[in-house]
Amino acid sequence: MIRKIAVLGGITKSGVRETLRMVEIYPGEIVAVVGPTGSGKSQLISDIEYWADGDTPSRRQIQINDQVPAEFAVETSLRRLVAEISQNMNFVIDMSVRDFLLLHAESRHIENALEVAKAVVDCANQLTGEPLMMDDSLTALSGGQSRALMVADVALLSNAPIVLVDEIENAGINRLSALRLLAGRGKVVLVVTHDPLLALLADKRIVMQNGGMAKLLTASPSEKALAGRLQKIDAVLCELRERIRLGGELTPEAIKEVTWPDAQRVSA
Amino acid sequence: MRLVIVAGPPATGKTSVMLHTLRHILTDKIRVAVCKIDCLETSDHSTYRRLSLPVMVGLSDYICPDHFYVSNLEEIFAWGEKQQAEILVVETAGLCHRCAPGIKGCLSICVVDNLSGIDTPKKVGPVLTTADVVVVTKGDIVSQAEREVFRRRIEMVNPAAHVLEINGLTGQGALRLKKVVLASPSIEGVEGRELRYPMPSAVCSYCNGETVIGSRYQMGNVKKIVYREVSND
Ligand SMILES: Nc1nc2c(ncn2[C@@H]2O[C@H](COP(=O)(O)OP(=O)(O)OP(=O)(O)O)[C@@H](O)[C@H]2O)c(=O)[nH]1
Ligand SMILES: Nc1ncnc2c1ncn2[C@@H]1O[C@H](COP(=O)(O)OP(=O)(O)OP(=O)(O)O)[C@@H](O)[C@H]1O
Ligand SMILES: [Mg+2]
Ligand SMILES: [Mg+2]
Numbered sequence: 001m002i003r004k005i006a007v008l009g010g011i012t013k014s015g016v017r018e019t020l021r022m023v024e025i026y027p028g029e030i031v032a033v034v035g036p037t038g039s040g041k042s043q044l045i046s047d048i049e050y051w052a053d054g055d056t057p058s059r060r061q062i063q064i065n066d067q068v069p070a071e072f073a074v075e076t077s078l079r080r081l082v083a084e085i086s087q088n089m090n091f092v093i094d095m096s097v098r099d100f101l102l103l104h105a106e107s108r109h110i111e112n113a114l115e116v117a118k119a120v121v122d123c124a125n126q127l128t129g130e131p132l133m134m135d136d137s138l139t140a141l142s143g144g145q146s147r148a149l150m151v152a153d154v155a156l157l158s159n160a161p162i163v164l165v166d167e168i169e170n171a172g173i174n175r176l177s178a179l180r181l182l183a184g185r186g187k188v189v190l191v192v193t194h195d196p197l198l199a200l201l202a203d204k205r206i207v208m209q210n211g212g213m214a215k216l217l218t219a220s221p222s223e224k225a226l227a228g229r230l231q232k233i234d235a236v237l238c239e240l241r242e243r244i245r246l247g248g249e250l251t252p253e254a255i256k257e258v259t260w261p262d263a264q265r266v267s268a
Numbered sequence: 269m270r271l272v273i274v275a276g277p278p279a280t281g282k283t284s285v286m287l288h289t290l291r292h293i294l295t296d297k298i299r300v301a302v303c304k305i306d307c308l309e310t311s312d313h314s315t316y317r318r319l320s321l322p323v324m325v326g327l328s329d330y331i332c333p334d335h336f337y338v339s340n341l342e343e344i345f346a347w348g349e350k351q352q353a354e355i356l357v358v359e360t361a362g363l364c365h366r367c368a369p370g371i372k373g374c375l376s377i378c379v380v381d382n383l384s385g386i387d388t389p390k391k392v393g394p395v396l397t398t399a400d401v402v403v404v405t406k407g408d409i410v411s412q413a414e415r416e417v418f419r420r421r422i423e424m425v426n427p428a429a430h431v432l433e434i435n436g437l438t439g440q441g442a443l444r445l446k447k448v449v450l451a452s453p454s455i456e457g458v459e460g461r462e463l464r465y466p467m468p469s470a471v472c473s474y475c476n477g478e479t480v481i482g483s484r485y486q487m488g489n490v491k492k493i494v495y496r497e498v499s500n501d
Contacts, residue, residue: 046440050440095417104420106420107416
């Protein structure tokens with residue numbers, strides 16, 4: 001049972017100690033990782049995926065229940081505790097969707113592999129536009145289809161207690177449903193994001209700067225309230241996006257039809 | 269002296285991985301020498317020299333590089349001893365995948381990368397199946413699921429191997445390889461030691477420089493293809 005994951009601070013890109021010396025994350029929490037491009041967001045989640053022990057460029061150390069990972073479990077079990085959606089938008093491996101999912105299930109010691117594989121494909125198809133098939137070649141999938149499959153694979157097949165997500169907002173899939181799917185109950189979730197809504201949905205956020213963890217913010221009640229309003233604005237934008245996607249046109253009337261939440265307050 | 273053999277398909281990251289690993293080893297003030305065996309050309313020596321190490325290059329030219337490597341191991345070993353190296357790394361350009369340079373009793377490392385295709389672990393053959401350590405590079409370019417699937421394929425063909433994922437660009441993972449290298453056995457010499465896998469006999473007219481095609485021009489150990497129909501299903 002995971003009770004706590006701790007990230008012990010290492011060094012920044014300039015080689016000096018990073019500001020935050022320790023960040024603790026508990027099951028059930030969603031932590032957003034924000035910061036400019038190149039600030040080390042991906043490195044931070046890759047440190048967790050790798051169970052860094054002072055041996056990555058950031059020199060961070062990851063602890064689990066106050067133990068070093070090697071004391072907590074053997075390497076193979078440690079690997080299975082983490083599921084990661086990395087920033088890569090496409091698959092490189094040349095296999096069919098079916099073979100890939102079956103082999104991935106095997107590597108994670110999953111029993112009813114074929115059933116799970118089917119569920120993954122169904123789930124991916126709910127997230128994406130044009131459906132993907134079991135017999136499709138992975139490399140032929142579009143960027144959005146690939147991301148949808150990666151999300152479904154992490155959510156249903158890997159089903160790990162620690163979930164790491166590196167930017168899902170740019171894939172053309174519904175990022176809120178994707179996050180809901182990934183952040184199952186009682187999981188430790190880290191989400192790298194540039195999206196204000198996703199950042200506000202998180203309980204805490206780590207601000208990255210020059211490779212180091214510079215600040216830890218906790219979402220205040222007023223921020224949480226803002227999230228509600230942002231969600232409404234987002235729903236409006238999503239609706240408009242769907243119209244464009246399906247070949248519709250946006251006239252001033254089309255925008256009037258959708259009801260803007262708190263119109264004055266937002267523009268104020 | 270510890271003799272460490274590093275092999276694997278071209279451009280998988282052998283030099284990058286060893287550069288990071290040796291950098292960690294050098295911080296312990298351990299003396300290291302490197303020998304690169306290649307076919308026609310290499311620039312690896314200048315890369316290794318960045319660590320201010322003694323480096324030697326052997327180019328096999330018109331001879332099969334793996335046969336060239338075995339025929340020169342005693343000399344390479346003697347050179348390493350002359351440099352007073354405690355660790356001698358031999359990086360070889362595995363070319364035809366039919367040979368494996370591993371030696372019984374010495375650490376054998378095979379480097380493959382996540383981009384080389386899902387069937388590569390099966391195709392690479394003895395160089396991978398006889399290795400003690402399989403290093404997988406370029407994990408930064410693929411998804412975690414792909415890395416897991418690729419690793420599974422490696423474990424299927426070499427269940428005993430210690431599989432290490434190393435990023436050849438950042439060096440992430442190289443400290444783990446350093447530990448394995450330092451734990452490897454030291455040997456007194458290579459004479460009388462055995463290869464882990466026999467090298468194929470390749471003594472035909474083309475080995476000797478023949479360029480003309482046709483049975484009339486072929487001598488020595490010639491193997492003819494066994495033709496069989498392959499059905500399309
Ligand atoms: N993205 C990425 N590139 C890598 C990685 N490892 C190596 N490379 C790149 O791959 C290329 C080949 O790396 P080398 O270390 O020269 O490979 P090698 O196996 O020694 O090559 P040969 O000696 O020529 O057979 C270089 O451009 C490296 O920068 C990695 O983990 N990720
Ligand atoms: N603490 C650190 N020490 C040394 N190098 C680091 C550190 N943090 C990050 N790096 C390196 O800096 C580079 C950029 O980092 P990273 O890819 O994590 O940025 P990012 O915030 O994810 O950027 P993007 O928004 O473009 O995805 C990488 O090569 C990474 O290995
Ligand atoms: Mg990134
Ligand atoms: Mg090289």
